[in-house]
Amino acid sequence: MKRNVVKIVGLVRRAVIVSLLLSLFSSAGVLGYEPTESDGRPGVGGGDRVAPLTVQGPQTVYEYPLSVGVEYIADYPGTANDLPCSANNAYGVYNTLRSSAWFGGASSFIWGNGNAWEQDFKATTAPGGGNKNNWIDNVDLAFYEGHGNPTLFTFETPTGGGTHDDSYLTYNDVNTRLGYRGWGSNDLEWLGLLSCSVLADSHEMDWSYSMDYLHLLMGFATTAYDVCGFGQTFAQRVLAGNSLRDAWFIACDQKQPSGVQAKVLGEEYYDLYESIYNQMPDHAQDATYWRSTKWCGTTQPALYVDPQQVTAMPVLLTPPLSFAEATSRWDNLGATFGVPTQTATLATMAPLAQGGVWTSTLGTHQLEMDSVSGLFYYVDSGALFSGTAASQVGILSAQDAKATADAFLNGNKLMPGDAQFAEAVPVNLDTIQKPPPGLKSPSAPVVITSTVTDWEVIYSRIVTGTTTGLAPTQAISFSVVGDGAKLKVYVKPTGGAARVATPEQTGAVVGAQGGWRQVGSVSALSPQKMTAVQPYDKIEKLFQIMEPQTAYKHVPFDNPTNKTVLTYTLGYWEESTGSGQDQLYPAYIISATYEGSTPDPLVVTGTTYMPIDPEFMPPLAKVQSTSDLGKNLWPGQVITLSAADASKTLAELGYDASLDFKLGVGNTLPPNYGYTYEWYRGSVADGNLIGSGRNLNYTVTLSGDSWQAAPVPQTIYLRVRDIGSSHTSRQTSLATAQVNIMPPVYLPLVIRGQ
Numbered sequence: 001m002k003r004n005v006v007k008i009v010g011l012v013r014r015a016v017i018v019s020l021l022l023s024l025f026s027s028a029g030v031l032g033y034e035p036t037e038s039d040g041r042p043g044v045g046g047g048d049r050v051a052p053l054t055v056q057g058p059q060t061v062y063e064y065p066l067s068v069g070v071e072y073i074a075d076y077p078g079t080a081n082d083l084p085c086s087a088n089n090a091y092g093v094y095n096t097l098r099s100s101a102w103f104g105g106a107s108s109f110i111w112g113n114g115n116a117w118e119q120d121f122k123a124t125t126a127p128g129g130g131n132k133n134n135w136i137d138n139v140d141l142a143f144y145e146g147h148g149n150p151t152l153f154t155f156e157t158p159t160g161g162g163t164h165d166d167s168y169l170t171y172n173d174v175n176t177r178l179g180y181r182g183w184g185s186n187d188l189e190w191l192g193l194l195s196c197s198v199l200a201d202s203h204e205m206d207w208s209y210s211m212d213y214l215h216l217l218m219g220f221a222t223t224a225y226d227v228c229g230f231g232q233t234f235a236q237r238v239l240a241g242n243s244l245r246d247a248w249f250i251a252c253d254q255k256q257p258s259g260v261q262a263k264v265l266g267e268e269y270y271d272l273y274e275s276i277y278n279q280m281p282d283h284a285q286d287a288t289y290w291r292s293t294k295w296c297g298t299t300q301p302a303l304y305v306d307p308q309q310v311t312a313m314p315v316l317l318t319p320p321l322s323f324a325e326a327t328s329r330w331d332n333l334g335a336t337f338g339v340p341t342q343t344a345t346l347a348t349m350a351p352l353a354q355g356g357v358w359t360s361t362l363g364t365h366q367l368e369m370d371s372v373s374g375l376f377y378y379v380d381s382g383a384l385f386s387g388t389a390a391s392q393v394g395i396l397s398a399q400d401a402k403a404t405a406d407a408f409l410n411g412n413k414l415m416p417g418d419a420q421f422a423e424a425v426p427v428n429l430d431t432i433q434k435p436p437p438g439l440k441s442p443s444a445p446v447v448i449t450s451t452v453t454d455w456e457v458i459y460s461r462i463v464t465g466t467t468t469g470l471a472p473t474q475a476i477s478f479s480v481v482g483d484g485a486k487l488k489v490y491v492k493p494t495g496g497a498a499r500v501a502t503p504e505q506t507g508a509v510v511g512a513q514g515g516w517r518q519v520g521s522v523s524a525l526s527p528q529k530m531t532a533v534q535p536y537d538k539i540e541k542l543f544q545i546m547e548p549q550t551a552y553k554h555v556p557f558d559n560p561t562n563k564t565v566l567t568y569t570l571g572y573w574e575e576s577t578g579s580g581q582d583q584l585y586p587a588y589i590i591s592a593t594y595e596g597s598t599p600d601p602l603v604v605t606g607t608t609y610m611p612i613d614p615e616f617m618p619p620l621a622k623v624q625s626t627s628d629l630g631k632n633l634w635p636g637q638v639i640t641l642s643a644a645d646a647s648k649t650l651a652e653l654g655y656d657a658s659l660d661f662k663l664g665v666g667n668t669l670p671p672n673y674g675y676t677y678e679w680y681r682g683s684v685a686d687g688n689l690i691g692s693g694r695n696l697n698y699t700v701t702l703s704g705d706s707w708q709a710a711p712v713p714q715t716i717y718l719r720v721r722d723i724g725s726s727h728t729s730r731q732t733s734l735a736t737a738q739v740n741i742m743p744p745v746y747l748p749l750v751i752r753g754q
Contacts, residue, residue, distance in 0.1 A: 066276060067105025069139035070094045071116040073146035075715075075736050076558065077156055082548045083556060084734060085228035086145045087112060089194060092232030093143045100239050102276055107138045114713050114738075116146070117164035118155045122173040123181040128165035130173070137186040141238075141276075143231065147558035148195025149602050150203040154558060168598075171203060174210035176285060182212030184282070189274075190244045193219040194230060196556060197604065199263040205445050208265055208289050208434065213282045215271040218248040221261040221293065223606040226556045227483065229578060230255040238276060240366065242381050245272045249294050249385060253513055254377055255576055257483055257553055258297030259607060266290040272429070273386070288448065291430045292385065297486050298422040298458045302479035302589045305570040310476070312530035313612065314465030316572065316584040318373070318517040326371040329515070330358055336412040337378045337512075338502045339367045357578065365500070370577045374515040375484055377577070380500060383510040384490055385427060385453050395493035396508075398424035401455035405489035407498035408509050416516065418480075419487055422460040426452040427490075452493045454510065459487040461516055463572065463584070466528060479569075480516070480584060481609065482552065483576030487514040516574060517581065531586050533570070533612045534661075539588050540565060541656050543610055549733065550617045550663065552587060555606030557594040566605070567591045573609050580728035586612045611730075619646045619664040619675055620653070621720040621733035632711050632742045633700045641696045641737060646675040646720050664722035664730075674724070680717040684734070690716075702741055711740040 072090035074083045094110045097103040111120070121144075122130030136142045147154045152168040174182045183191055191214060193199075199207060199219040211217055230251050237247035245264045252262040266272040267283050269290050274280040321329065334341035339360040359368045364382030369375070396404070401424045409415035433446040461480035490511030499507035544563060547554045552573045568591070572584040588610040596602050611617050622644040633639065647666050650659035666675060679691040679698070690698055702712060718735045725731045 063140065063279060064102065065104035066097075066102055066141065067108045067139040068094060068097045068103050069108065069136055069142045070110040071120060071136075071142075071144050071146075072110075072112045073116055073154065073156060075113055075738075076147070076154075082558075083145065083147075083226045084548075085226045085230075088228045089145050089226075089231030090143065092229065093192075093235045096232050096235035097141070097238065102239065103141075105139065109135065109139070113715070114156050116144075116155055118167065118169050118173075119165045121169045121183075122165075123185070126173045126180045128173075130165070132181075132183070133186040136191070137183060137188045139188060141190045141192075141244075142188055143192045143194070143234075145194040145226070145231070147556060148193065148198040149604070150197050150200040151206075151600070153193060153195045153198055154598070171206040171210060174212075175206065176209045176212050182210040182214065183217075184214030185212040189215045189279075191217055192234065192248060193217075194224055194226075196220065196223045196606075199265065201445065204263075204265070204291070205432070205434070208432070209285070211265065211267050211285060211289065213267075213284060215267060215274060215280060215282075216244050217265040218244065219263055220252075221263045222259065223555055223604065224260060225256055225553050227255045227257075227553065227576070229576065240361075241275055241277055242366075242379075243273050243275045243278075243385075245274075245292055246379070246381060246385055249292075249296075250377070250379060252294070252296040253486070253488075255483055256296040257607075257609075258481060258486075259299060260296040262294055262296055264292045266292070269431075285434075287434050287436075289432050289434065291432055291445070292428070292453075293430075294385070294427040295425050295456060295458075297488075298460055299425065300422050300460065301567070301591070302481055302569050302571045303462065303477055304567075305476055305478060307533060307536045307568065307570050307588065310467045310533055310570060312532050313467055313478070313570065313586045315529040315531055316463060316465065317520040318581055318583050319520045320372045321374050321518075323371075326358075326369075326374070329374055329376075330369055330371070332413065333367060333369055333376055333378070334360060336414065337365055337367050337500055338362065339365050363503075368577075369515065373484065373517045373577065373581070375517070375577045376513070376515040378500075378512045379490075380510040383492065383501065385429075395452060396455060396491065396495045398426075398455065400495065401457050401491040401493075404491045404495070404498045404508050405455075405457035408489055408512075409487075409514075411498060414512075414514060416461070416487065416514075418461055418463055419459040420462050422458045424455050424457045426493075427454040427456055429453050455491040455493060457489045457491060461485045461487065461574070463519065467530075479571040479589075480574050481571055481587070481589060482574040484574035484579070484581075485516055485572075487516065488512065517584070519584065531613055531615070533586070534614070536568065536588070538658055539610050539612070540568075540590075541658055542650075543588075543590055543592075543608065545655065546650075547608055547610075549620070550610065552585060552609040552611065552616075554608045555592070555594060555604075557596060557604060557606065558598055560594040560596050562595040563592050564595075565590055565592045570612065575729055582726050582728070585616050585727070585730075588612055614661045614663055615665055615725070616727060616730055617663040618730050618733040619666070619720045619722040619725075620644055620650070620662070621646070621718050621735040622653075623716075623718055623735050623737045626737055632740050634742050635700055635702050637700045639698050639700065639739065641679070641698065641716060641718075643677050643694045643718050643720065643735075645694065646677075646722075663733075665724035665726075666722060676721045676723060678719045678721070680719065682715065684717050684719055700739065700741055702743065711742055714739050714741055 070090045072086045074086035119130045120135035152170040155167050176182045200221050234247050234251040237250050270280050330341050339362045356372045358371050364380050367378045429451045431448040433448050462477050464475055464477045467476050492508050496506050496508035500509045501507040569589050571587050571589050573587040575581045591607045593605050624644040625642040649662050651657050677694050679696045680688045681690045682688050716737045721732045
């Protein structure tokens with residue numbers, strides 16, 4: 001909320017380096033605006049501004065319209081485009097919120113890549129100096145995606161170089177115990193960090209001292225994956241009226257794979273229940289803070305299958321639901337969760353359909369279903385994650401919660417035949433004690449009270465298929481992993497009937513997720529189709545040198561100096577809601593340690609999901625040769641860029657000699673075969689196409705930034721498409737090249753923030 005502080009809107013723009021904005025489906029009917037390179041901010045959606053809702057609770061100030069600030073890093077210098085979904089998530093947050101009149105605040109902004117600066121996040125008195133009051137702390141809600149670890153999150157600027165301070169925002173840069181102003185001292189209420197392990201237990205207490213009137217700090221205690229759609233899902237739930245904490249948790253449920261733990265810190269208990277329509281008052285730091293944590297999927301490892309004994313895995317097709325199948329499933333879900341549905345005709349369903357997702361809301365009951373895959377998500381926003389159980393006496397045990405979830409799924413025909421119970425894990429709400437002033441902060445939080453707000457009953461998907469290998473043909477069970485392979489039920493710890501609560505009846509079920517893709521049957525008259533399994537040594541070599549470019553999901557660790565494989569197995573990968581998938585993708589599931597030294601020695605453990613065969617790998621996108629990219633260029637100057645030949649094997653292109661295959665299907669399926677190459681300026685959008693083919697001659701141009709006196713960074717995108725691939729989520733890849741352009745007219749030097 002406002003604290004009698006004058007809002008300062010930045011008067012000078014930075015040039016924006018815009019990364020890939022993938023097309024997104026929207027369950028809330030929000031259009032995905034394309035970013036523009038001129039100022040980095042698209043237009044705000046039309047419509048009259050709605051009146052503020054009546055707010056009840058302990059708030060003393062009510063703010064409207066709100067503002068949003070977003071910063072992201074998609075492409076770190078010296079690496080591949082290693083966070084390809086970062087811009088997707090950043091613009092997903094920004095565009096979705098800005099399309100609503102609730103976020104019409106004039107101080108809103110978005111900066112990416114080289115324009116995302118560390119000094120935007122810290123006060124002027126912090127080491128190196130900062131400018132947060134004009135940027136991150138000049139908006140109400142802020143979002144960041146980039147690499148991180150328990151002590152910091154990262155930026156592009158070289159350490160100690162330039163005027164943007166350095167490449168790392170550490171907890172000491174915003175530590176109020178050291179005398180610096182933290183987040184919220186000017187205006188910021190809510191900050192979300194899509195970065196690995198920033199809120200890990202080891203330094204959680206240190207980050208809590210950044211909350212200088214900040215209401216919520218949202219992040220992850222574990223590895224967090226660069227997954228497209230997270231940002232938009234979070235923003236849609238914010239606009240739908242979910243609390244900020246719940247919106248963060250729901251986005252984690254729907255978009256992050258298993259093994260990820262989301263964490264939210266609140267300065268006060270009531271901050272955890274705050275929504276944009278029910279804003280809470282500011283509160284200075286005191287002796288305690290509140291912590292809410294949940295797992296986004298099972299913590300159990302995948303079943304072990306020895307890759308040395310398997311040379312081929314069954315093809316498990318996932319045909320889309322027919323309209324009749326989708327409406328039947330939608331009707332059953334509506335009846336189960338107590339929301340209305342429409343199924344008479346395709347025309348009557350059209351108002352509910354946004355990119356294949358059907359939604360329905362009644363009171364606090366919110367339900368959505370992907371009409372193509374059948375994946376669904378339900379939440380009772382008035383009950384889920386709510387710490388109503390003041391006492392631990394008499395709450396359900398984990399086994400009791402499982403019995404309730406089993407009865408609910410079986411009674412409503414939502415328990416798939418290939419589901420196996422994995423675990424029941426608590427969603428915890430803790431009160432944390434801070435040390436008295438003058439004492440050193442403890443290395444781990446001290447828990448005063450701990451409450452189980454919900455039991456999260458999780459099931460694993462296990463499929464069995466006949467394989468071929470060194471041993472005789474045999475039936476082997478495989479784990480299905482991935483964002484879409486989730487089945488869970490949220491059960492209130494106070495118990496009750498195995499049903500959802502309605503105005504007419506009580507129930508213990510307050511949330512559910514499931515509906516994984518149905519596997520098509522194989523005709524008994526035709527042989528089972530198989531997919532070859534590449535030898536593990538080849539896949540491990542690919543994992544070591546090209547993990548970000550080839551994995552279904554990879555550990556987003558910044559420039560590891562060493563990767564050591566701990567375990568590996570075979571399984572299948574299932575994509576999340578909104579992703580096209582013609583079959584379950586066979587995968588190597590590799591757990592490894594990652595070592596780095598940015599800035600201090602660091603070791604983390606994470607899991608990466610690699611395709612078993614090049615057919616499931618996206619095509620190679622690499623800007624192989626360029627001219628003059630290291631120089632400052634002038635408008636009108638012609639430069640040449642060339643793409644690597646994606647139809648050649650990796651060995652032929654100079655990678656390891658053992659990688660004797662090309663990425664993707666390529667030219668194996670005539671007449672629909674081969675690879676296409678497209679070049680874009682600023683962002684991947686039709687209006688920004690500047691050439692096609694492997695070679696590009698580009699005449700350097702500027703638009704909207706010619707008034708600047710400093711070189712203007714500009715990003716050139718190469719998009720490679722594998723025409724022969726039927727795997728829609730694996731058909732394209734991106735690579736980038738950056739050029740620096742000198743404006744034709746010099747004006748007095750004015751750099752933003754100086």
